[in-house]
Amino acid sequence: MFSYPPSPFRTKNFVSTSYPTNPTKSPMMADQKPLPLSEESTDDILYFARAGETDDLLSTLKSIVTDSATLFSSEAEVLFAAKDEYSGNNAVHMAAGNGHLETIKHILSFLPKPVSGTAPPHPLIAHKNTAGNTPLHWAALNGHVKIVEVLVLTANADPTVTNDAGHDPVYEAELNEKMDVVEWILGNCGGVEEGVGVKQERETSGESSVQEGIEKLDLYKGDSREETSS
Numbered sequence: 001m002f003s004y005p006p007s008p009f010r011t012k013n014f015v016s017t018s019y020p021t022n023p024t025k026s027p028m029m030a031d032q033k034p035l036p037l038s039e040e041s042t043d044d045i046l047y048f049a050r051a052g053e054t055d056d057l058l059s060t061l062k063s064i065v066t067d068s069a070t071l072f073s074s075e076a077e078v079l080f081a082a083k084d085e086y087s088g089n090n091a092v093h094m095a096a097g098n099g100h101l102e103t104i105k106h107i108l109s110f111l112p113k114p115v116s117g118t119a120p121p122h123p124l125i126a127h128k129n130t131a132g133n134t135p136l137h138w139a140a141l142n143g144h145v146k147i148v149e150v151l152v153l154t155a156n157a158d159p160t161v162t163n164d165a166g167h168d169p170v171y172e173a174e175l176n177e178k179m180d181v182v183e184w185i186l187g188n189c190g191g192v193e194e195g196v197g198v199k200q201e202r203e204t205s206g207e208s209s210v211q212e213g214i215e216k217l218d219l220y221k222g223d224s225r226e227e228t229s230s
Contacts, residue, residue, distance in 0.1 A: 035071045037064075037081040045082040049091035049107075052100035057091070061110075075110040080124050088129035096147050097138035104147055114156045121156040132164030133172075140169035140185070143178035152189065159189045168192075 041064060048057035061075040072078050083090050095103040111122045120126065128134055136157040139147040148169070151157035162168050170192060173181040185192055 035077055035081050037072075037078065039085075041078075042082045042084070045079070045091050046084060046089065046094050049100070049103055050094035050098055052095065052098065052103050054100070054103045054106055057103065058106060076112075076122075076124065079107060079110065083127075084129075086130070088127075090124060090127055090129075090135075092124055092127070092135040093129060093133070093138050096135040096144065096151065097142050099139075099142065099144040099147065101144075101146050101150065104150055108150070108155055111155070113154075117156065119156055121158060125151065125155045125157050126161075128161075128163070132162070134158070134161055134163075134169075136161075136169050137163055137167075137172055140178065140181045141172035141176045143173070143176070143181055145178075145180045145184050148181055148184060152185075159185050159192055 041060065044060050045057060048054070048060060061078050064070055064078050065072050065075055072081075079091050092104070092107060095107065107124075111124060114121070125136075126134060134157065136148065136151050136159065139151060152159060159169055163172075167175075170182055170185050173179075173185070
């Protein structure tokens with residue numbers, strides 16, 4: 001497996017879009033536990049993110065934060081708590097996997113902006129579902145290159161992280177023939193020369209069986225794994 005050197009992900013001088021953030025909000029820690037959120041609210045948030053119904057998503061988040069009966073002080077806290085019980089998917093997974101760029105931009109507006117290009121991503125962006133996939137994996141394997149760009153350049157999403165099958169976003173994109181995503185990541189992310197798993201798959205199994213073990217995704221219910229015979 002290719003060993004990625006500790007280098008910044010950004011290798012070119014990009015002018016990335018700046019989204020409004022609230023500087024008074026404290027960044028969430030990676031090991032921070034989410035506050036309790038009702039099943040109904042969780043379902044609403046994930047559905048609106050999956051469907052790209054941004055206005056409904058924003059109004060739901062606002063109503064929860066402004067409700068004096070809840071413990072949430074920011075939309076970021078609500079989003080952090082909203083995860084599918086079974087798949088572990090969050091709102092960023094849903095919006096990224098279904099190609100809803102504007103929804104992603106609004107979600108990012110609630111998060112503290114990374115202090116540098118090498119700062120770790122917010123826990124909401126780095127979150128892995130039960131199959132080990134981050135939102136960047138989902139955006140990549142579904143070919144949503146603009147969302148891949150925003151997650152990497154604006155939110156510091158890690159293009160070298162692997163899921164439970166040992167696949168990084170480039171590998172997932174190549175398996176699903178999303179070559180624009182492959183080309184963008186390889187051309188713009190430092191240290192990424194080939195998707196993790198691609199070379200090994202070719203050497204051990206041959207080109208005819210590269211598709212074996214591809215993760216099949218249901219973007220509503222979450223992840224399910226099935227193998228296809230070669």
